[in-house]
Structure formats: C-alpha cells, structure tokens
Amino acid sequence: MKKALSLAISSVLGVAALASTNAYAIEGLSANASVTSNYLWRGVTQTDDGAAVQGGIDYEHSSGIYVGTWASNVDFGGDEVTGLDASYEADFYFGYAGAVGDFGYDVGYIYYAYPDDSAEIDLGEVYGSVSYSYFTVGAATLVNSGDDAFSDGQDDDWVYVYADAAFEISEGLELGLHVGNFSGDSAEDWFGDSYTDYSVSLSKGGFGLLVSKTDIDGGNLDDVKVAVSYAVDFDL
Template sequence: MKNALLGLVISSSLATLSIAANKAHAVEGLSANVGLTSNYLWRGVTQTDDGAAISGGIDYANESGFYAGTWASNVDFGDDASYELDFYFGFGGDLGDSGFGYDVGYIYYAYPDSAETDGSNEYDFGEIYGSLSYDVFSVTANYGVNNDDGAEWADSALYISADAAFEIAEGLELAFHVGNYTFDDDYDDGDYTDYGVSLSKNGFTFALSDTDMDNDDVKFTISYAIDIDL
C-alpha cells in the first residue's frame, strides 16, 4: 500500500523481457505496458520489501486529451496484500502557445486481498492530482481523498514533486526528481522528502533513490519496461 507508515514508492526494475504482439486490427488510442523492476519504489519507499516486482497495465488516450487506464503490480507489506490494482483517468494538453502543458486527474489505489484474514485491514485510497510542465521541467501535486479506514494517513495527505528530464545523448535520458510528502496533524512524524536520479535508454532505467527518513539507505534499482500498441 502507498504509505510511508506502512511501507511504500519510486518505481524501478530488473530483468530482460521479450514480448511479441501481433494484432490483426489495432484499436486507436489503446496501448499496454509491461515492466520488471528490482525493487518497486513509490515516492522513495519500497512496496515489495526490497524485492523484485512485475507490473502491467492498459491505457486509453483520446486526441481530445482525455485518458484512462489501469495498472497492477505485486506488493509485499508483510500482511495479506499480494498485489496492487490502480485505476485512473484524467485530461491533459497544452496551454495555448505558451509552451506550458497541464494534466489533471484522479487515481485510485486498491489492494483487493489486503483484508483476507482481517476484515479491518482495508487500506484502499484515492488521490486527485494536477501537474504543470514546461520544456524538460514539471511540477505535480497529489492530494489524498476517499480513503478506507486502514488508510487514514492518506486523508488530506499532500505530495508535491518536481522533475526534470534531459536527453544527454541520442536516446539516453538523465532525469532528476525531488518530492515532499506531508500528512495531517495526526501523522506529523511521517512527513518526509524523497530524491532520485536516473538514466534511461531503450526501455531500461538505472536509478538511485533516497529519503530523509531515519535509517533509510540509498536504493539502487534496475528496470525494464515496454509499451505495446493494441
């Protein structure tokens, strides 16, 4: 689940993947993605107890700017939850000829088997989000809403992040990330900041991630992901 208090963070991966997709008919705007990671990180915190993860999703994007999709991954929080299932939709585009871009939407994080043994151990939650980008820079804000009882920490939680990505050689991208997660007054001790830097090429990503939480070490992750037009 997504929670610094329960264990969560910034996604990256490990492995080689080979997929062949042949379709007699393509569906305009529909695509799929598959990824492998040495450690599923979300906002700097592991979601798999520092273990590997495999993930996949399906997305639909319309030329109007509307998009929707779903994404799943295995997780390990030391309880019944074995996988995460996300649903999201939003709208994005350009702000006239200003060079700025925007994206607004909603995402719901579900853990369908989290309460298999204990009916009170449900911690699904949602977020509304918005981002503004210009050239290689972007700033994003996520705000926690409609959480289950087991995810009270997510209610009104605010995550603000800034990212920059530069092409330093043909097909080679260098990216920087910093984010700050703040919770309401009942969870003040959980506030933290995470940092990351990564190199990506041909679907592979090599990343370093860290947080300012006590006893948290720098994490190195390797990932591979592909997109498939359907």
C-alpha cells in the same frame, strides 16, 4: 513496484511482438509491461526491497481524456491479523491532459486498490501537473481512504508536491532528476513525519537505472535505494 529477470523480459518481448502483428489495433489504446528490482513509490519500497512485475493498459482520446489501469505485486510485511498483507496493487485512473502554448498540463484522479488485503487500505488521490520544456511540477492530495488505511483519530489528509526534470544527455540516453515532499497527518501516520525524497535516473531503450533516497528518520527507510528495470510499451 524478479526471481527470473531474463525470463520475465523474454515474456514481455514476446507479448510486444504479438501485439505488433495485431491487424485490428484500436487508436489510442496502448499497453505497458515492466520488471524492476525494487518497486519504489515516493522513495519508499512497496515490495520489501524485492522485485516486481508490473503492467497496465491505457486509452487516450484525441480530446485529451484518458483512462487506464495498472498493477504490480507488493509486499508490505503484514499479516492477516494486522493487515497490510496484500500481495498485489491495482490502480485505476482517469484524467485530462493537454497544452496551452508551450505549457503542458495533466489533471486526474487515481484509486490505489489492494483487493486481497485483509484490511480496508484502499485510497484515492486527485493529482495535477504542469510541464514546460524539460521541467514538470505537480501535486497530489488524498481525497478518500479505507477505514483501516490510517490510525484511529488521524485526519485522512496528505499532500505530495514534486519537481522533475528530464534531459537527453546523449542519443537515446535520458537523465532524470526528481525531488518531492510528502506531508500531512496521514503521511506522518505512515512514516512518523513528513519527508522529502530525491532520485536520479538514467534510461535508454527501455532499460532504466534509478537511485533514490529519503530523509525519513527510522529503520532503513532513509537508506539509498537502487532499482534496475526494463519496460516496453506497445499499441493494442
């Protein structure tokens, strides 16, 4: 999921302008870049409530098959002795998306990598979702993890289920609603118990405002989190 937000945005816009002049664009290949005041994943900060610069590249074939990669800085507050000292996250994913009548669907696999962490905390999930009109429901389940991702003796399993809705409330202004539930032994190992997260967002012209909360009991994990972001997408 900052210290010079305006400079980062200027850099992103510069890259976008450069890409738009590319006379050798590849059909289906696109990129994205963003800055955010807090990188939140399932309602939990991945940057110790700090800012993040993020970006990715995607390729989508006309058949519905897609592959992509995405990266962000992270801060889990760990050290070289205990691990969780990663400074960045790199995700790799592939999947298939399509539609049957008015229903859309998306299934795939994502691998979360933390290459510079002193512990082996990489992990992967299989995910799927179904959408209709303004609404989307989906789920993701853990399928593999590094030796140090969870405590010894824990079963490496979790399930995340969610429901989203997105509405255009005025021209170009979108309201997003989200609720999700994170459960399983590995989720409880990380957060002490299963939990539910909620969020409301507004977005327009690449700018976004997100208000998020969880019902995690302990620390500041149940505090209301607010994130302001700016994102651009462009063809390559």
